[in-house]
Each structure stands twice: as structure tokens, then as C-alpha cells.
Amino acid sequence: MRKIRHVIEAQQWDRPGLEELFSLTRVMRDSIKHRYPKSRQHAHCLEGYLMASLFYEPSTRTRFSHEAAMIRLGGRVLSTENAEQFSSVSKGETLEDTIRMASSYADVIVLRHKEQGAAARAAAVSRVPVINAGDGAGQHPTQALLDVFTIEDELGGIDDRIIAFVGDLAYGRTVRSLAYLLGKFRPTKLLFVAHEVVRMRPDIKEYLDRHNIPWEELDNLELAARCADVLYVTRIQKERFGDRISEYEEVFGRYIINAELLAMMKEKSIIMHPLPRVNEITTGVDSDPRAAYFRQAENGQYIRMALLHNILNQDCH
């Protein structure tokens, strides 16, 4: 398997690289799922290795997922859950100096930051590998990797599928990173269901055009639900709408996934969501087998185990 140095953006991977990564991800999942009683062949894989979690904005889900992945492989963790408030940042230290410090103590750094481009800046000065756990409006590549893995795992492949995105397509870095990765495959079509305020941006559309991936914008969620194999839902943030509150309320109420909408969906389809959700998927949907979002979240741990395993280059499987 080819060696990864840093995990900065979804575009790093080509299709064979993704397939290798997914295959290792399945190995990791099996090692956890079947670990009782005691079949823990990976439990000492990264023994003696140390990860530094540097979260400049809090995200318990993403942090826990990376830390669990490290610990499940035998590694250990230094953790700060709110670096902006708690660290030298408040004294005016640059990100670069903080990274130089952390990289002299740890063997790998997981970085969550508010500014786009922070992960690349960190990688430029770090003595150890850097994993981008979200950088502002930029990317969240490990989320995109687990999303693509989930589609492949749930539906048996990405090619020839119709994938509909619903919600905030303008500001959600999750959706942006995922669109980049889908460009490596041959989906039938991408559907973008969004209010004009939060519509998918031109750079992604141009990228898809260059890769000959058909896409279509539509306003009607029901139409998308009826033909999609994947309904990828994201949270719409009120603050994006500024003082257009009534528009927010109108759009928010229109894009809700509930039992009624579920009834329109194909039998073999899935609903995904990067979580946390608020009201955009009703809890009544949770028990339907097509509700894949909790399985998707769980896959986060396995994909991050595979990445750490690759990055720290251990030959123990």
C-alpha cells in the first residue's frame, strides 16, 4: 500500500489509493467487531506511538473518533479540547510555532482549526505527519473518506449511483470534500437540493464538469428522494441567512427528512448525515434500515485506524 505522509485534502487520493484504504479499513473494522473474546491482533500495532490532538475549536465527535482509533491500535494520546482558549494562542503564538512544539513531543498531530489552509501550513513546518480534522471553510478529508467508504460499503459501490445532497451546500466543508472525492468515481448524477442562499459553489461545479460528472440543481426534495440512491443531508445554519430570517424558516421547514419522505425513497437507498443533526432528520427515521448515519459515524473510527496504521507505517496485519 502506498505510504501517506500528511492527510490534508480529499484530492490527495486517486481511485486505487481509495480502494487500498477501504480494504484496510475493513480489516480494521473486523479487528474491532470480532475482538471479543480477545482476538485483538492489532491491539499493539502502534504501541509506543503518541498522537497530539490539537483542537482549536471543540468537536468531541471528531476528537473521540481519532483518539479511539489511536488507542484501539495501542497508541496513546495528548489532548487539548479547546486550544484557542487554553493555549499559547491566547498569548499570540502562531500556529506554526505551536505545531513545531507539538511535533517535538508527538509522532502524529491531529489538527482542527478555524482557518482555511491551517492544515497545509501546519504540515509545512511539522516534523511529524499532520491529519486535517477540519480547517474552517476548507476541508475535512477524513470525513469525506468515511463518507465514500460508507456509500461503497452500504451499496456495494459508487459508480452508477445517484447521490443527492440536501441542506447547506455552500458552507459545509463536509459536502465540499465529499464532492471532490466522488469526482474520482463514475456516479450517474449528483443532485444538489438547496435554497439559493446555501447553494453549491461554482468551484465544485466546475470541478465536476472537468471530471464529466453530471450534476443538477433542484428545489424539490421529494423529487430527489424518489430517485436517489444516497440522500446526504446536512444541517442548515440559521446564521448563514443573516436578516433573511423568514427565508430561513421557510427553507428549514421544507427540507426535513421524515417518515413521509422516507416512504418515497427506493428500498435499497440510504440516508447519510455527518452529524450532529438538529431537526433535519426526525428521530422516527432512525429505526429504518435505510438510516445509515449512525453506521457512517461508526465507520469514522475504522477509516482513521486505517489512516494511522498507514501513516505510522506499521507492518502488523
Added chain:
Amino acid sequence: MRKIRHVIEAQQWDRPGLEELFSLTRVMRDSIKHRYPKSRQHAHCLEGYLMASLFYEPSTRTRFSHEAAMIRLGGRVLSTENAEQFSSVSKGETLEDTIRMASSYADVIVLRHKEQGAAARAAAVSRVPVINAGDGAGQHPTQALLDVFTIEDELGGIDDRIIAFVGDLAYGRTVRSLAYLLGKFRPTKLLFVAHEVVRMRPDIKEYLDRHNIPWEELDNLELAARCADVLYVTRIQKERFGDRISEYEEVFGRYIINAELLAMMKEKSIIMHPLPRVNEITTGVDSDPRAAYFRQAENGQYIRMALLHNILNQDCH
């Protein structure tokens, strides 16, 4: 030993269950106390197991105690010390969704929450065991377990003892959980020493009546101190008194455990406190052998080791 799934409320235990638990707690204590040099037969017991500490309100003491217990048995920990501020909660995620997430990464969840009933709600959706580390005005069962263990350990039993509660008996979940557990035994009498604003509530009194445990309310701390085998002291919070400030000041000054009061107590009695204390026990009392509150705090680690050992069902002693 019968298997525990979740630790939600003190009422879960019956007397034989408590006695089993206390016996395991003593085994755990011995394994720590005599661990130098290297008699660490339990040090690898929970190897490969992962605990998630989800503290929605900070409590360093309770968190450290659970985490130390896990680590002393060879397990590892994911930790958030202020989930309310740092997690998806601030984005509107429900407790249920957060628990689903955590339970897909960890093998056991320790939950501290501001809302009564939070632990039961968590247990209902979690894929792994949940330990209630305090839920609002609800319960704090592991505190009650360590309290009962401490009385038994210090005095040789609960039966035929007089146990006096002093301080805030209305809002203190510690006192409430403990009263439930004492109902499983045959204490001679419970004494409640409290100002009318923070008096023991009717539900506990009715519970004790149903279990034929005599109780009595009194105003005079000295009277209680003279006859009690256990003086269980809690902190009175000013905010409970609203604008009745002068009453607060009056009552606060009246219920102080100092050398003078200590002199009235029986030779074989003990003073307990769930900690933190502020001024309700003067530091002059600390060095008296009857001051049991630091030993009580230390017991917290051993009772939690016993619980984790039971819950994760390891046969390594």
C-alpha cells in the same frame, strides 16, 4: 457475582448485591495498596477496553476517580471535561445522539449531566453500559455506594447505627441516593439536621417509612452529634435561599463542625462529607481519626474499580 449492566440509581442494589460489591471493592483496594513493589495482579484486567468520560458539567474529582479506576485496571480513557461547552450540544445535538456516537467508540460510558433522568435516557439508547456520575437533582449512585461502603468499612456495619445528615438535605442528590441505600439495611435511626429551606423531602421520608427505618428531624446539631455514629455533612448553597440571605447566614453559621463539636461526639463515630467542603468542617478537625472524609474520597476509586470490573465482566481475580 451477579452481572450489572448499567449503573443508574442506588435502588438497583439489594443487600446481598451490595455485600458482593463491597467484597470485590476490598479486593480492589488491596491490589492498589499493596501494589508496590509490583504485586499488580489486576493491572491488565481491562486491557483493550475503552471508557468515554462525558462530563456535561465539570467535576474533576468524580472524573478523576472514574478514570483512575479504569486506568488502574489496564483500561484507557477518552475524556471531555466540559461537554456542554465543547461538544455538539452547543450545535443542538440531543443527548441521545451524543450517546449513540460515544457508544460506537467506547466500551463503557461515564455520564455526568445537569438534567435529572439523563442517565436513564442514555442507557436506553446506548450500545454499551452507562454509569451515572450524577444527573442534576437526580442521583449519584456511585457516590452513595462508596458512602455505604465507607460506613461499613469504618464501623463494621450499617445495622444498629445512628446516622445523622447535616446541611442541604433537599437538593443534595448525594444525600438522597444514600438514603435510598440505607433503606436496604437496619440502621437504628436516621437524623435529619437541616434548616426548613433545605429540609429532607417527603418522597425520601415516605420511602423510609415503607422500609420501617425510623427517622427524626431536629434543629440541634449538638444533640445529633452526641448520639450519632455517623455525621454525614453536606455543603449548604447560598443560592438555595434566594433573597432570604439573613436566614442563610444564620443557618450557615449554626451548622459548622469544629473542634468543640467534635469533643461531643462518641469515640467510635465518624464524620463524612462528599466533598468539596467549604467552611462547614473546619480544617482543625482533619487530623482527628474520626474525620473519615478523605478516606471516603479514596474509597471512590476502589468502588469504581469494582463496578467497572463487574460491568466489563472480566474474570481476572
Added chain:
Amino acid sequence: MRKIRHVIEAQQWDRPGLEELFSLTRVMRDSIKHRYPKSRQHAHCLEGYLMASLFYEPSTRTRFSHEAAMIRLGGRVLSTENAEQFSSVSKGETLEDTIRMASSYADVIVLRHKEQGAAARAAAVSRVPVINAGDGAGQHPTQALLDVFTIEDELGGIDDRIIAFVGDLAYGRTVRSLAYLLGKFRPTKLLFVAHEVVRMRPDIKEYLDRHNIPWEELDNLELAARCADVLYVTRIQKERFGDRISEYEEVFGRYIINAELLAMMKEKSIIMHPLPRVNEITTGVDSDPRAAYFRQAENGQYIRMALLHNILNQDCH
């Protein structure tokens, strides 16, 4: 090697003690630097030992450095990154009670606190060793130890060197602890380059006089740079100047280490800084071999490994 109980202040060490410690520090550094592949003879040294990090004010650098040291030796960590906000302190608990609690769970306590003398108060009640990781305007002894180690390591010794301090010499506990330690050696001279508002205090000057260490105050950074073997730079905090803002701005601009100043320095000299830096050393200086501050920071981990190794008294090298 003589056994250390608590690490409270720089004055604890005499010169032979420092030399023993530095020799163990080099052993620790080698064990980390050459640990790939797998020459990890110290990796299990402190297995079964637990450290509690109690940081009453946040300091990610210092916390990570201690925790990494503990983990690299096989130990584990309980951590709180903002104890003041998150712990029982906010409920009015004394430092002494918190330390009693932590010392019943952990085998060693690392304490960072805002009040001078906090570490000594902690040591007085703790059942386990306490390491002072900075107590207000008091001391930061492990920083001073790593500073002296760095000078010795980079220049081959402290004796017969000229060591210039630049920046905030009045309030920086780093500089104060370091001056105490240098009094154990025979430097040619100490130079103090500081504005009158942040000048070195009389107590240090008297201490140096008693130890026959020559010192001189000067205003001219260039003069100091030309003759110094070590230029120890610290951050000047605006708030020290109160409403004398224009003076702050004038002095801040005058004491900047940049390429021009570097050109005046001796070939064999080094620039040190306890970090974080803000603008007082320009990034252009970083790539010069005389810029020792990142190597200095890295040494923090090794000196703390040596201290933990000594304190917990393990014979595994």
C-alpha cells in the same frame, strides 16, 4: 543518583545534583531519538504509574511536555487543562483539599497555579510527589532546569560564559528561576537588558552578589548581542506598562531579535526563548543554527523524563 521527593524551586539543586540530572537527561534523549526501530528500553519503565496534571491556568506546552514524558516512560495520565474553571475550585474548595484528593488517586502530581507558593503548599499536604509547573510570579523550576541543560548541551558548559537576559526580567518567573540556577555555576557575567519598568529585581541581584556572580544592567541590546554567548529572550507583556503605553511601544520596538542583530552575534553563541514568542524574535532568525529555542523546547520532554524517572525511583536503565 540522589533521590528527589518534590520539585518545588530551582534552589533545590546543587551543582553535582544538576550534573547527575543532566546525565540522566541525555540517556532519556537517546532512548527517544534512537527509538526507531524499537530500541525502547525505557518504554515500560513507569508502567502502572499514574500522573495527575492539575493546570489551574492553561499551558498546553508545559502540560504536553510533562504528559509526553510520563507516557514515553510507560506511565499514564489524568488531565485537567483548566482546573480553575472546571473543578471544585469554583465551588470554593481549597488547593489543599484538591491536592489531598488527587494524591489519593495518582502517584505524582504536576501542578500549575496562579499563586506564588502554591506548589509548596501542595507538597505540604500531598501523599505523593508534587512537580511545580509554574506558580504565579514564583518559580518554574523544570523550565530553569531545561534552560541550564540546553546551555550546557549547546555550548559545552556554563562556566566562563556571558549570558544576556533580554525582555521582561521583573515578572518572568522563568528568568528568575534560571538566575537562581546559574548561581551554582561560574559564568563570566550576566547581562540584564531591560526597560526600567521590567528590570531585574533586587532579590536576584543580591543573590548573585552573595554567590560572586558578576552582573551588569545595560540598555543597549546590540552591545549585549556582540559579547554574549547566550541571548535569553523573553516576551514583554503590554499590561506591565499600565497606562505608559508609549513607553511600552518604544521599548518593545527596541528589543527585537532580527537578522541584523544576529549578524552582530558571535559564531558560537545561541539564542534562547522559553516560548511562546510573539514578535520579539523574527521568524527569519529561525533557520540560523544559533536559534536554539526549538531545541530548548524539545529538551523539556527529556528533562521531565529524567525527573519522573528519578522521583518514581525506577531502576530500569
